[in-house]
Amino acid sequence: MTLPLFLVAPERLAGLDVGGAVVLDGPEGRHAATVRRIGAGESVLLSDGRGTRVTATVVAAGRAELDLTVTAVEADPEPSLRLVLVQALAKADRDEQAIESATELGVDEVVPWQAARSIVVWRGERGTKARRKWESVVTAAAKQSRRSRVPVVAEPVGQRDLVERIRSSALTLVLHEDASTPLAGLRLPESGDVLVVVGPEGGISPQELATFEEAGATPVRLGSTVLRSSSAGPAALAVLSAAARWR
Secondary structure: OOOEEEEEEEEHHHHOOOOEEEEOOOHHHHHHHHHHOOOOOOEEEEEEEEEEEEEEEEEOOOOOOEEEEEEEEEOOOOOOOEEEEEEEEEOOOOOHHHHHHHOOOOEEEEEEOOOOOOOOOOOOOHHHHHHHHHHHHHHHHHHHOOOOEEEEEEOOOHHHHHHHHHOOOEEEEEEOOOOOOOOOOOOOOOOEEEEEEEOOEEEEEEEHHHHHHHHHEEEEEOOOOOHHHHHHHHHHHHHHHHHHOOO
């Protein structure tokens, strides 16, 4: 069984080496000791969410913390080819479902997009809370999938800011049911950001699609069926990961 992973502040893992001691406390320590009931002799994974992963054995377990001895230290470098999901805001938490699955499938960054046809609108305090919720979702998904890097949740973008991201990307793929180019088999760049743009329930408007194409984006299709906004992005990321990473 895969060892459970807990996230800690980067400074807690800085300079650690095999044989070193570290304490897992705070909310993660309470969860490990009280909820998971991890005890002496068991092993866990610790990560700073930035690529450092430590394997450690429990020396002693308290009511809300674990005393650990380091048995291995690994560094997971940031990939040269970054997968970025631009997810339109969607109702019924479908956007959260999308970013959760995308995290499990290896996305490096998620970008909330206020599309023209998005029913959900992020404004003011509501937008701040919604973005924090996205951060919680990707953090939990990263822990569940034992990722040592937690995806970045970018600031929300509208059309203008998204066009700038498209222009600076190595490749931008817009999922669209009327596209003639299949995503499968598409040649990917060796490095840079690959953006996958997913529209809301009502789809990407013709004006948005035309603007994105003018900025350099390529419309692509996944297959003959139309997927929900919650599943289209993860499906595309699985195709891209199979082509570029799962080897």
